[in-house]
Amino acid sequence: MKPVRYTGLTIAWWLVGTPVSAIDVQHSSLVELEAAYAYKTGSWQKQEIVWRPEWVTRFDSGARLTVIGEGRFDAKDKLDPGRPDQPFRAQNTETVFPSDHIDLELREFYLDHYAGDAFVRLGKQQIVWGQADGLRVLDVINPLSYREFILPDVEHRRIPLWSALTEIPLETWTAQLVWIPDATVTESTLPGATYSLIPDPFGEGRLQVNRPDSLADSDFGLKLSTFQRGWDLSLNYLYHTIDDPLIRIDASGQQVLADYNRSHLVGGTASKPFGDLTLRSEVGLESKNRFQDSLTGEIINTEVGSYVIGLDYSGFSDWFISAQFFQTYRFTGTHDNGSSKEQVTVLIRHDAMNNALILEALGIYDLNNKDSLIQLEAEYSVSTNVVLRAGADLFFGDQSGTFGQFQEASRLSTGFTFSF
Structure with missing residues (x-):
């Protein structure tokens, strides 16, 4: 934890300047208790308590420091067993495991400040691009954690990175510049x-992750956004490491190799409300991604295009309905599967009892593998700081599919959240 703490304090001191005095410190905390039962295997998947404290400090210089932590105790220890190595994380982004059942993490640590009209945020943070819900086209700056696959909210699945963000107003446009000298990648x-x-043909301990160097392989990005004639528009560019690795099996060395490549991502978003209906769209083109043909073993370099079209409808009282179509296309195909992949999502949310009760159903269907995930959740606010929850995460389809492979992990969950 020391490198993380000292890096963060250096950033804060540099921005605020010395001498410094805090004029206001606010604290809030969220405590979540949740249990999940895998009914097909007849076993508890998790029984955990999560504490998420947050401190916001305002300085007399006008700067604001935000610190968000996370502590977790899981009695079952099945989602991330033991004290695992962290080959996907840079040193200053690692989680601390005091025991097999406890993990501690500095989730976010950033300082906000204005330099004239420019807004600056430095530190460990999440940077969110794009219009899609859950499906990533442009929202690829922060890698994801797959500790619970894609079941938790994406805010809790993103891995915050040490980075710098600057927003500069340009008449009717806003320019956002980002620099990410943190080579943490998607964590399976x-x-x-x-x-x-991750496949395990040779037993545990055979994974070699060839993760890029944090400083030498920094990511850089530029986002231009504007509001024109009712349209929210953005143009995006990112030079980055593709966070999802190329997985190769080295039979001679009995190793599983995870390799990464650099790519230029260009794209944009557009959204506009039409009465009760809102249209959302997002498109991106990666200049290079790599795949291995499972039939020939050949490594293929190709451009990859992706897009999402979404429609949100709120015309019914206390109801919200959203549907999305996602497609990704490889410009150079392989022999073992098609060049394109498609998914459809449908979200239905209903507010009842003066918004005290929220019922939600999310379905994701993979058109290629013909498998799916259905998530059901009910939340009831007992008071302003106590929320009860119950839900189900249900996987369907063939075990070779994206979702079907986790059929046995379908689960029922319950818990509550207490804030103070």
Whole structure:
């Protein structure tokens, strides 16, 4: 934890300047208790308590420091067993494991400040691009954690990175510049975990992650956004490491290799409300991604295009309905599967009892593998700081599919949240 703490304090001191005095410190905390039962295997998947404290400090210089932590105790220890190595994370982004059942993390640590009209945020943070819900086209600056696959909210699945963000107003446009000298990549749990995505043909300890160097392989991005004639528009460019690796099996060395490549991502978003209906769209083109043909073993370099079209409808009282179509296309195909992949999502939310009760259903269907995930959730606000929850995460389809592979991990969950 020391490198993280000292890096953050250096950033804060540099921005605020010395001498410094805090004029206001605010604290809030969220405590979540949740249990999940995998009914097909007849076993508890997790029984955990999560504490998320947040401190916001305002300085007399006008700067604001935000610190968000996360502490977790899981009695079952099946989602990320033991004290796992963290080959996907840069040193200053690592989680601390005091025991097999406890993990601690500095989730976010950033300082906000204005330099004239320019807004600056430095530190460990999440930077969100794009219009899509859950499906990533442009929202690829922060990698994801697959500790629970894609089941939690994306805000809790993103891995905050040490980075710098500057927003500069330009008449009717806003320019956002980002620099990310943190080479943490998407984190899959290791073999043996409930939702592991890594093959294990040689037994544990055979994974070699060739992660890029944080400083030498920094990511850089530019986003231009505007509001024109009712349209929210953005143009995006990012030079980055593709966070999802190329997985190769080295039979001679009995190793599983995870390799990464650099790419230029260009794209944009457009959204506009039409009465009760809102149209959302997002498109992106990666200059290079790599795939291995499972039939020939050939490594293929190709451009990859992706887009999402979404429609949101709120014309019914206390109801919200959203549908999305997602497609990704490889410009150079492989022999073992098609060049394109498609998914459809449908979200239905209903507010009842003066918004005290929220019922939600989310379905994701993979048109290629013909498998799906259905998430059901009910939330009841007992008071302003106590929320009860119950839900189900249900996987369907063939075990070779994106979702079907986790059929046995379908679960029922319950818990509550207390804030103070």
